[in-house]
Amino acid sequence: MFTLLTYAALDLLWLNLFAKNFIRKQVGQYLAAQPDLKAGAVFYLIFTAGLIWFPVHYIDHLLNMQRFTLRAGSLANMQLRPFTLPDPAPGEVRVAVRAVGLNFADIYAIWGLYSATPKGEFTPGLEYSGVVESVGSGVSHLHPGERVMGVTRFGGYTSHLNIDARYVVPLPEDWDFKTGASFLVQTLTAYYGLKTLGALERGYNVLIHSVAGGVGLQALKIAKAYECFVVGTVGSDAKVDFARKEGCDRVIVRGEGFENDLKNALDGRPLHIVIDTVGGRYFTIPFKMLAPMGRLIVVGSSRYTSVGNKPNIFRLLYYFLTRPKIDPQQLPEINKGVLGFNLIYLYERAELMHQLLQEIAALHLAPPHVGHVLPFEKMHEAIRLFQSGKTMGKVVLEL
């Protein structure tokens, strides 16, 4: 939009200056006095050229590929820029992106706090949906025109991308692009955490932090598919009804009374699995309350987040210094497990990703909840909204 407005402003300025100049210098006298064919022709040519220039620039802009790029460190560094792509290489497809899904990790990548963040200029973004435009040699399972969704190890905040076809899957027929851009990262995270690491079994009692968020809602659906009793936490009262409606058995608003609230919610039930996305005391208290053989799965630490272009260093430092610490020698004595993972490493294991997707498909989960939709150009606004901690479901940008 910025580029477009710049073009429009330049065009108008150019036309205006030229027309005014010309009218003053030539046409005024000329029309008032004697007709001058040469001047009239020049005016006509310049005016027509100006009129053509704007639409040509406009169309050029629309056809342009654009992506957000920055050097990690500050959200303020991120800008939408035109770029070009070569034809897809063997094994790749070119996707025209229609929707981009935000993930919490994007914030840490933009801030430069994520160890996997590429060095130098990069495009954030881990997932998208769109339409296959062209395929490289050796790709037979995807075809131009096919609606798809996919994951990418960065590079998702873009209008187009060439991507290894193994990380692109067909979009279910009854899903729109927004839904497609909301599925893969958060569902794979929730499933890998609960099932692969947590060894989820039917009837387990599960605690899911940020249950109204992207990962949280998918974890809730998976746990419910296994007929589990789910206690979910949220950061504010505004999310309680929503979480209940989505099927959460007990909803706790995190706060001073968390330990008691969790005890009351469990009401004597053993706690088998915790999905921790917040950290700090919301790690320590449930860990203490885990049943023997229970597993606490750490997938994130959203408490480090604050609103702003750059991280709040003092807050980071304080949380870092006061982070929970586990004595490994104590684990066999108390018979509990702590596991962690980062989905980005699954990108290097495409076969495992497809196997997990098949297992997830067998659960027939309802489509993910798209909570907030903004136009692609409003990426900064969307990230600030995400940082606020007020979102419910997925935040998606549409192209």
Ligand SMILES: NC(=O)c1ccc[n+]([C@@H]2O[C@H](COP(=O)([O-])OP(=O)(O)OC[C@H]3O[C@@H](n4cnc5c(N)ncnc54)[C@H](OP(=O)(O)O)[C@@H]3O)[C@@H](O)[C@H]2O)c1
């Ligand atoms: N390991 C992996 O591969 C992986 C992959 C995807 C996501 N994750 C992690 O999973 C968690 C959820 O990710 P998501 O993308 O689905 O996001 P999300 O849950 O949709 O949104 C984040 C939520 O975190 C909570 N939160 C707690 N403290 C916060 C703070 N200081 N600032 C802002 N929000 C805060 C807020 O909900 P409430 O306050 O209501 O709880 C907020 O809505 C994140 O920790 C993320 O890093 C990990």
